[in-house]
Amino acid sequence: DLGTVGDELGLAVYAIGGFVRDLLLGVANLDIDVTVEGDGIFFAEQFAARHGCRVRSHRTFSTAVVIFPDGAKIDVASTRLEYYESPGVLPTVERSSLRHDLYRRDFTINTLAVCLNGPSFGRLTDYFGGQQDLQERLVRVLHNLSFVEDPTRVFRAIRFEQRLGFHIAPHTENLIRSAVRMNVLNKVGGLRLLNELIQILRENEPVGAIVRMAGFGLLPFVHPALKLLPEIRRVVEETGRVLAWFRLLYLPDACEQWQVYFLALGDRLTTDEFHDACRRLAVPGRISTKVFSHRRQALGTLDAIQRRLRRNPEVRNSEIYDWFHGLPLEMLLYLAARANREEVRRFVSQYVSRLRQVRCSLDGDGLAALGLAPGPRFRTIMDRLLVARLDGEVVNDEQERALALL
Numbered sequence: 390d391l392g393t394v395g396d397e398l399g400l401a402v403y404a405i406g407g408f409v410r411d412l413l414l415g416v417a418n419l420d421i422d423v424t425v426e427g428d429g430i431f432f433a434e435q436f437a438a439r440h441g442c443r444v445r446s447h448r449t450f451s452t453a454v455v456i457f458p459d460g461a462k463i464d465v466a467s468t469r470l471e472y473y474e475s476p477g478v479l480p481t482v483e484r485s486s487l488r489h490d491l492y493r494r495d496f497t498i499n500t501l502a503v504c505l506n507g508p509s510f511g512r513l514t515d516y517f518g519g520q521q522d523l524q525e526r527l528v529r530v531l532h533n534l535s536f537v538e539d540p541t542r543v544f545r546a547i548r549f550e551q552r553l554g555f556h557i558a559p560h561t562e563n564l565i566r567s568a569v570r571m572n573v574l575n576k577v578g579g580l581r582l583l584n585e586l587i588q589i590l591r592e593n594e595p596v597g598a599i600v601r602m603a604g605f606g607l608l609p610f611v612h613p614a615l616k617l618l619p620e621i622r623r624v625v626e627e628t629g630r631v632l633a634w635f636r637l638l639y640l641p642d643a644c645e646q647w648q649v650y651f652l653a654l655g656d657r658l659t660t661d662e663f664h665d666a667c668r669r670l671a672v673p674g675r676i677s678t679k680v681f682s683h684r685r686q687a688l689g690t691l692d693a694i695q696r697r698l699r700r701n702p703e704v705r706n707s708e709i710y711d712w713f714h715g716l717p718l719e720m721l722l723y724l725a726a727r728a729n730r731e732e733v734r735r736f737v738s739q740y741v742s743r744l745r746q747v748r749c750s751l752d753g754d755g756l757a758a759l760g761l762a763p764g765p766r767f768r769t770i771m772d773r774l775l776v777a778r779l780d781g782e783v784v785n786d787e788q789e790r791a792l793a794l795l
């Protein structure tokens with residue numbers, strides 16, 4: 390249908406980039422990127438009008454997003470020429486031809502285009518040997534300045550290599566090494582760097598990519614003290630296992646996998662260093678507050694648990710609740726991954742899968758209805774009721790009411 394609208398408007402329309410790459414690899418990819426030779430925004434508006442979709446356009450970049458009523462999206466770009474005025478800064482955009490547009494892209498495997506117009510529907514355009522590199526499973530840049538123009542591509546190269554099971558081509562590897570030596574990553578803004586890191590840490594199996602980042606010397610750009618020491622690698626690998634366990638619980642809670650990996654990677658950083666890393670990455674305040682600001686407290690708790698276990702290995706549920714209550718899920722999973730003792734992992738697992746849902750059934754109104762005089766004492770009573778529920782001393786509402794009146 391995209392092609393039909395293109396035919397009507399006399400515009401050449403191509404599916405492009407990751408969609409075509411994954412199509413040829415037989416990998417599912419629902420993100421369709423389309424490039425129009427000419428005015429992409431005009432095309433997007435016309436297409437949307439015929440299909441009852443909404444359009445969000447970016448005049449500066451000559452791009453638009455077509456949004457279908459069910460939420461599905463198509464990204465529409467115009468063939469364009471991007472000028473990188475200085476490394477690490479977003480490009481300035483002008484219109485140009487398809488070949489020019491493709492030449493501006495990161496890797497040959499992302500430069501394949503499929504024509505969608507009626508007469509040439511399905512015709513593949515491959516200016517830069519993308520098909521051959523797909524066959525040889527290589528991630529290769531188009532020209533020597535690629536990483537200088539856009540240093541975030543260093544991370545993208547690693548992400549594609551690891552996700553697709555490809556290799557970064559030898560010359561491309563050398564270009565990464567010289568980009569790292571030239572410190573081009575220092576010019577990348579915090580949020581862009583964070584975004585690349587997040588995308589890597591959200592991949593299915595990010596450990597390979599983390600090892601690769603460390604191998605290229607990329608971690609110090611996040612923080613000079615960040616290194617993949619053997620004990621950190623252990624925590625990172627354990628994180629994969631803990632997350633796999635968590636997924637098997639099929640809980641409704643969303644867990645941000647990248648945050649757990651990020652905590653694991655920063656395991657040996659001091660509180661100040663960890664904050665500096667967050668600042669370098671411009672981690673948004675709401676994330677810092679929700680997850681990372683609990684780090685010091687959580688690590689303190691973990692120490693306390695290990696000491697407590699040395700004294701006496703018997704632990705009541707209410708103690709576990711007390712340790713973990715108030716910590717975000719991501720932090721709990723990180724604690725499970727970094728703990729040296731099997732018991733700690735079991736405590737986190739009990740808390741996450743069961744204990745954090747435990748409630749007492751009486752609230753303030755319930756206590757008043759029992760004839761108790763309202764006051765600060767209610768908090769103490771309710772805490773005691775919760776402890777009794779957690780530890781199984783109270784198993785039904787009747788016993789709970791009896792305990793409240795004691």
Ligand code: CTP
Pocket residue numbers: 405406407408420422493494495496499500539541542545
């Ligand atoms: N691109 C680029 N340089 C970047 C980012 C993107 O050249 N720093 C180009 C790539 O050619 C890519 C296209 O823009 O194919 C779209 O980017 P994106 O959606 O990030 O890439 P996908 O290949 O679709 O990746 P993913 O499968 O992770 O969505």
